[in-house]
Amino acid sequence: MNPKALCSSSSSSSSSSLSSGSWNTSKVWIVHGIVAGVAIAAAIGARVYLGPVKKFRSRVVGIIPARFASSRFEGKPLVQILGKPMIQRTWERAKLATTLDHIVVATDDEKIAECCRSFGADVIMTSESCANGTERCYEAIQKLEKKYDVVVNIQGDEPLVEPEIIDGIVKALQEAPDAVFSTAVTSLKLEDAFDPNRVKCVVDNNGYAIYFSRGLIPFNKSGKANPQFPYMLHLGIQSYDTKFLKIYRELKPTPLQLEEDLEQLKVLENGYKMKVIKVDHEAHGVDTPEDVEKIEALMRELNMS
Ligand SMILES: *[C@@H]1O[C@H](CO)[C@@H](O)[C@H](O)[C@H]1NC(C)=O
Numbered sequence: 001m002n003p004k005a006l007c008s009s010s011s012s013s014s015s016s017s018l019s020s021g022s023w024n025t026s027k028v029w030i031v032h033g034i035v036a037g038v039a040i041a042a043a044i045g046a047r048v049y050l051g052p053v054k055k056f057r058s059r060v061v062g063i064i065p066a067r068f069a070s071s072r073f074e075g076k077p078l079v080q081i082l083g084k085p086m087i088q089r090t091w092e093r094a095k096l097a098t099t100l101d102h103i104v105v106a107t108d109d110e111k112i113a114e115c116c117r118s119f120g121a122d123v124i125m126t127s128e129s130c131a132n133g134t135e136r137c138y139e140a141i142q143k144l145e146k147k148y149d150v151v152v153n154i155q156g157d158e159p160l161v162e163p164e165i166i167d168g169i170v171k172a173l174q175e176a177p178d179a180v181f182s183t184a185v186t187s188l189k190l191e192d193a194f195d196p197n198r199v200k201c202v203v204d205n206n207g208y209a210i211y212f213s214r215g216l217i218p219f220n221k222s223g224k225a226n227p228q229f230p231y232m233l234h235l236g237i238q239s240y241d242t243k244f245l246k247i248y249r250e251l252k253p254t255p256l257q258l259e260e261d262l263e264q265l266k267v268l269e270n271g272y273k274m275k276v277i278k279v280d281h282e283a284h285g286v287d288t289p290e291d292v293e294k295i296e297a298l299m300r301e302l303n304m305s
């Protein structure tokens with residue numbers, strides 16, 4: 001139907017019955033009032049139906065998976081960074097997040113467990129056979145006494161992780177019921193454009209992930225990185241709906257996941273939605289012993305202890 005025709009016909013009918021413009025205005029108000037009333041009644045009905053209002057996905061646990069064996073860096077979680085074990089630094093940062101009800105370290109190693117208990121962390125022992133951090137998180141939540149709606153997988157090798165990023169992805173997941181997964185990106189430095197270890201991400205207009213790649217996306221027609229384009233770097237931190245975590249680990253590997261060697265792609269390839277938040281963050285992941293010196297130099301520069 002032509003909206004213009006509808007509009008003109010109603011205005012002509014009202015002007016024929018009453019010439020006063022103010023009546024027209026009050027009629028509009030009444031119509032709006034009725035619509036609002038219906039909406040309020042529906043909202044009240046929904047509330048009665050759902051019982052007391054409870055925040056969606058309200059119970060949140062942060063898990064820091066930490067394994068001793070690592071192909072590139074044996075005993076990495078215990079490496080000292082300006083005199084404190086790296087895992088302790090990550091844990092202390094996570095403690096500052098306001099959305100986490102509970103934080104645990106999930107590890108397969110007694111030395112790591114002992115160290116974590118000594119600075120006051122809760123520890124869950126997981127099996128050595130866990131193939132990845134997600135698996136370790138899953139095993140850990142099975143062993144937790146309480147039930148949680150959301151699990152945040154906090155990488156133990158990001159000792160400078162901002163608590164605001166943790167809170168940001170938790171809130172993003174709570175506010176996007178159609179998403180099962182949330183994660184964060186930051187601006188990609190141009191020098192990292194073609195580094196396959198730096199994972200790039202593109203999102204849609206509503207902030208849902210479209211794709212992740214080790215290659216540069218989007219790819220400029222010129223074949224070079226475009227200094228004007230706001231490319232995004234994926235940060236390792238992620239949170240999941242607990243029910244989805246079970247599905248996630250059971251999903252079979254998918255072609256794009258296997259080709260890029262990026263686990264999160266199987267979420268998208270299976271049609272699930274992932275919410276992405278953009279944050280200001282200098283990534284300081286510790287992958288190699290050389291990274292330790294780099295991060296210590298940076299912390300000294302920033303006067304952090
Ligand atoms: C590609 O990058 C250049 C700058 O390097 C930019 O001027 C251009 O608009 C970009 N897009 C296309 C389609 O060339």
Ligand SMILES: *[C@@H]1O[C@H](CO)[C@@H](O)[C@H](O)[C@H]1NC(C)=O
Binds near residue numbers: 134135263
């Ligand atoms: C982690 O590894 C396990 C075992 O190989 C696999 O079943 C699972 O799908 C992996 N997790 C994810 C999230 O891909």
